[in-house]
Amino acid sequence: MNRLNYIIKRILQIIPVLFVVSILIFFLLRFIGGDPARLILGDKATKSAIKALQIKLGLDQPLITQYWIFLKGIFKLDLGDSLSLQVAVSYLLKQRMPVTIKLTLFSALLAIIFSLPLGYLAGKYKDHVWDHTIRTLTLVFISMPSFWVGLLLMILFGVKLGWFPAGGWDETNLFTQLRSLLLPAITESLALTALLMRDMRNSVADISQMDYVYFAKSKGIKQSAVRKHHIFRNALISYVTLVSINIAYMLGGSVIIETVFALPGIGKLMIDSIFNRDYQVVQSLVLLFAGLVMLVNLITDILYSFLDPRVSY
């Protein structure tokens, strides 16, 4: 019963947070200044045309009214229309989301593929040469600016060798899509690889430690086996948790990669919309992302509460 209360309490806590997030992003965006109508109309915009467009877009109304309209839309699950493009935000989402999702999943996959063997090696040979080399390698991964790595990969494999497209998104078929995504996915996976590797290493080191204890104590196979089983499970939990939380973050944090590789994803949409002062798009996307992150955190916490008896409410 405690656990159920805990879950309900957590779900209820999400709502006020999302509420505050919506207020924050709404007013923060207005604080940036800039006139969306003038931006839409461009260099030759006359004052009267600007005024007319402002009225058309509802930008002349008091802020509270605009906020209320936005909020009402969210309750109806209507994300509104983009200011500059006059298409539904949901349409833009449908257009761009697949690219970001594919990129994120691909990056996560690469991170898992690389972190598993590397982490295993580092943990197995803890404190020896392999461990140090691999740990230093992954430190290097985290320390490199992602946009630099991306650019270098693009120069080498895209320009000089021509093996991959140098940026851009070729939607023709799955093969071309994967080709467009490989270099960006490698770039994005570096940080996650490092994190996962370290986690894997620690888990494997713990398990290996157990082997010593098992031999040393010989106190009964059952007891050691149970302990080992626990560590195994914890290792799995922490690894999977890391992956899922980071996938959630990568979905919203792919801005730089998408910019460098000119991928039409959600990150690029968000940054373009900020520059265009397309309030509706940014507000809806930020809210969506916040909801997603909170959901993932909630699910993670719930899983933890089931799996780790030490967690108390």
Place this chain on the structure above:
Amino acid sequence: MINIKTKIETRDKKRKPLPDWMQKPTFVVGLVIVIMFVFIALFPGALTNQDPLEINVAEALQKPNSHHLFGTDEYGRDIYTRILYGARIDLAMGVFGVLIPLVIGGILGLIAGYYGGLFDTIVMRIIDVLMAFPFTILVIVIMSILGAGIRNVFIALWLVGWMSYTRLVRGEVMKAKNTEYIQAAKVEGFTDKRILLRHLLPNVISSAVVFAASDVVLCMLTGASMSFLGLGVQLPAPEWGAILNEGRSYISYAWWITLFPGLFLAFNGVGFSLLGDSLTDLLRRKGR
């Protein structure tokens, strides 16, 4: 297996022990790199005699050669010189970007962890809200509001950076709060303030400092990313991310503008990371 282990231990005991930190190669390497970085930041003129801002269009876009070690950019400025002079900007972004959050965030964490209650709830809710935003977007929005320029990069870094320290310190304080050591101090009648400052702080600060060491890298990279997006440091300052951004238009044939600033960023990032990582190990070994 066991026998080998015990053999190593006894062998160590026989030798005169070197100080812990010297035994660890990663720490030494990291320290050396950071010291080099600081030196370049403080005395760029010692390593070059050219002007980072001098424009000489006739020498534009030269490959690396004897006169220009890393080549020139589109205005004929020496990349090597610009990178050297840019070191101080990136170093400042890393170090000062972390210092304020460390101090302020740490204090907030101390108070929130120790006293709990309403203050704690408010602080944690604020953190929840802020962390719900995608990190990059939040920084971009803040930079858009404040405008570009190095001073605003700092403000943005501070506004976004304090949360990790608060959570970290708060967590440590909450764990330490219930230890016998602190309970004993309370029983003995020490004031809260004294307990906070003299008993809790020294214990919790080490993990925060260690986190700070690797956070320096993150701050540097975030600042460089902002310049890369055109929101950070103002022209013609030779900040490394800005140089990278300038080089983007020419990556097809002037790859040197992109390669070298990134190398320096990566190299210095590695230095700080090694430092931070090995500090973790060292402090763990000391056994708190």
Place this chain on the structure above:
Amino acid sequence: MKKKLLIVALLLIVASIAIFANGETEKPDATEATSAVEYADEIVVGNLSEPKYLDPNAPGVGGAEVNVCQQIYEGLVKTDKDGVILPCLASDWTISDDGMVYTFNLVPGVTFSDGTPVTGEDWEWSLLRARDYEASSYRFIAENIDTVEATDSQVVITLKQPAAPFIYDLANFNMVVGCKKHWEEVGDANYLTDPIGTGPYMLESWDRGKSLVLTANPYYREEGYPLTKNIKYLIVADDNTRFMQLQSGQVDIIGDIPFSIVPMIKSNNDLVLDMFDSTKIRYLILNTTMAPFDDVAVRRAMYYAIDKEELAQAITGVYGNPVSALVSPTQGKWSNSSLEVTPYQPEKAKEALKAAGYDEPIKFTLSVFSGSKVYEQMATLIQSQVNKAGFDCDIELLESAAIGDKYTSLSHQATILMWIDDIRDASEVCGWTVDYDQCDAWFTGLRDQDLEDLNDAAFKELDEDKRVEMYQEIQQQVYDNANVIPMFSTGFAYASSNKIKGLYVSPFGVYESKNWQKVK
């Protein structure tokens, strides 16, 4: 056992890289070249930005929108390479002596791309829409129209006042005919993205953010046109990527390329670089409502403090020219050729400032748009030039919205803006520069009533030689006011595969893709 796993994993990785890195994309047509020249069915254009709408009277029409709309919609007349007005949907026309009534005879039998014939009602509705659609940035082109009366064979336009450039205005991209019935059927919001015109192409599909495909209009009135069945626009948001896609054959044409890419194109034998004459000029805009540029002497000192040659050379190589007259030399006689480019003389600038009473270097901030390489380069170079000539300049990079705010509220000191004329006439750029009410005299805040009156008179003057004189005078005065200082002109830089024929871009930035062909 574990080691084997590692080896297998490594092999898998290598294998997958090998699979992916399949080399260049296959060309879709692998047919052998026959003796007769065969042409492809589709030409791909790589565009940096996507059109927001496909109605030339929609809000925020810019280069992307104009170019696509030009392939779909047509108007009464059009301009040729030399600026001569040619018939389009009108076969001939007469202008009344007082210049107020224009009568056009229409080409018979023209239909829209859905088969409906063009009626007089469509013409009336379309031209008045160009004038009245509130959110359009190009209303000013049609604002002089008083009434439009049209039958299926004739269009009569009466103006509110005589306007010499009106026939050129009619050649502009927004003075086109649209289908009123279609608009009534789909509603205004949908009409903006669902175009039906009389032009050589019609919209086949539009995948927002990714691509847009035009296909040949089956009802197009010119036999044998368009020459290529499909034109596909790929949206590629990065210049480097566009260029690499051109290299690999994924796209055939890219336009408005940055000059940094030009050397790469010239060194590639499969690519062609076209530099089309344009009216594109970049201008230094000085705010006359606050220090230091409220003093005309300081503004005039700028003529000596800026090295336009170096700007043009460094930024555009051989493809740019320093200019000094407000109106582009590409506009021919309309441009004031007697105004000369002042060479860079930093000492003279310092003297001029001293003579005006300034002993200290003059501090000011040059605020420029951060998203464009050219603006950044200009700012960097100008800063270094003027700082040796008695000024102390700081650069401020602002993104589009922020800089827009700044200069529309006249809180800048100096900025750099660009202009491209849309019609073969001096009235556009001159009008914009002197119009105080609509744009604060191009954001310089200079109220010069005499100049505005002169501009109004020049607009109405029907005698062309007199008009030319008046615009020469306007340019001279702008030169003396030194609030808007032209820097250099550049052409429209297009790069294309050498298989493309028929690519031509007018000085106003528009092209006719019906003439394009791609050799297979």
